[in-house]
Amino acid sequence: MLRALSIRNLAVIEKVDIEFAEGFSAITGETGAGKSVVLQAIELVIGRRASEHLIRSGAESLDVQAVFDLSSLPVPVRQSLPDIVAEGDELLVSRSVSRNGKSRVLLNGNLATVKVLEDVTSRIINLCGQNSQARLLEREYHRELLDDYAGNTLERARYEEAYARWREVSNRITTLRGAMASADKRREELEEIVKEIGGVKPRAGMRAELEREIRRHAGAENVLRIGQQLLAELGADATLWAGLRNVQNGLHELRRINEEFTEFEGRCRDLCTELRELESDLTRRLSSVCVDEESLEALRERLAELARLERKFKCDDAGLEDVLQNARQELDGLGGTEQLTELERAEEKWRAALESAARALSESRRKAGVTLAKAVRAELKDLAMPHAEIEVSLELAEYGPHGAESIEFLIATNKGETLKPLKLIASGGELARVTLVLKKLLRERSGINVLVFDEVDSGVSGRVARALGQKLRELAKLSQVICITHLPQVASLADQHFLVTKGGKDRVSSQIERLSDSARIEEIARMLAGYEVTPASRESARELLTSKIE
8 A cells, every 4th residue: 555655846846745544545625736746746656757847946856755565465466576676565665856857766775767666566556547557558457357357267277378388389399390400401411521521531640641652653663763773783694793703703712722711702602692682572572563643643632632621621631530420420310300290299289278278268258258348337327427338359369378369348438439449538537437447346356456546536426426436435445545536425435535735925835634524524515615615515514424335
């Protein structure tokens, strides 16, 4: 509930402090006294647009503070409040606006944005009146109200579970199909890599080996030429052997002359044997050497391909071997077809469950909508809207988190008019009365426990005004009700009565006071009689104040 409201330098108000209580509070005053300024203060508290033009002349800034008692809020609503709001049972809202256009918002002493302020207070207070943007104008809120009236908690729970499951599976299918589409492209890329690198069969040290083979093949012709020359020198008829034979004969003569030369003759014999073996081995090795241009060209092509792949994949021959192995492993891991089939079966199952739950939920809403519309029409007849027609429109829509239909309250306030969305009602008073009736009928469970009405009594009087006041009083048993009114029939039913007056010697300023019982008789009498209060009007005021229907 709104416990206190403090206003400083707002329009014609210089300084006002109001303490509210539970139940029904009425605010009255003569035209131009400043009742609308109280409404503006509440609008600032709930996050409406602020303007420096609202600042009282001569002041540099305006300040509005409100104290809310949160102790009666339902636990879910308390838990939904932002972290910036403390866990205590009190919320202090402070808002200031300076002439330089700067605005400051404090929630329990913590700086906050206007958006956060609006989010917090929208869970606590509704402003219902002309040009108001009360939650009643929001289609999403219409669904909440209708479901509360229908009491379809079980149907909603079944639907929401089926929708959540179906949506989860559908999203997984979409993700998997996207992954599989990407996998097909990746598979093509990997197959190309395997084909491209696999043809070369890279391994560590391959480049060095190819380079050696190329050098060997490229030098084969020179090897044969030089080898043949050497064999010619080592041949039996070569000059080398003639010289060796002369040396061997000379050493043989030396040994015959002197035995000390025997060793030299043996060494010369061994040398001749070694040369014959050298000739034989060289002949055998050269026989395996051939000039193969085709093999040389093939080796050069393999080396060129290896170099191209190394440049493309930015690695050496050992790295290419790793790339090939990784590509083959990744190819083996690509799949998803079986998983997709399983998910598609699950999607069919939850789709069927969703359709069944949607039908049950829609049926409960349809029946409740018919009953609600009938009850609203009956209530509006008591509030000078005898020809008002209301309908709860349920239009089929895509499956969503809360159902398979779009819900909106449609209304025609006068006979012969076409039903239109509630938000298109031109009269603020009519909107306020519809709000009053709906809140009375629906016994709102949203947690909002402060309702501020402005112009709810517009265009009514007499018996209708009394009926309207009685409905406000009944509603005040569930929520705190604050009503700005000009009707004595309404004000007399309030639990507390505030009077707004304008006065001042040097400068006009509005004041607000809570009326005592005797002062209240005078104010009700004034509202009944006009400017001149008569004994008859006082007596009528007493009758109104003592004839409350509980």
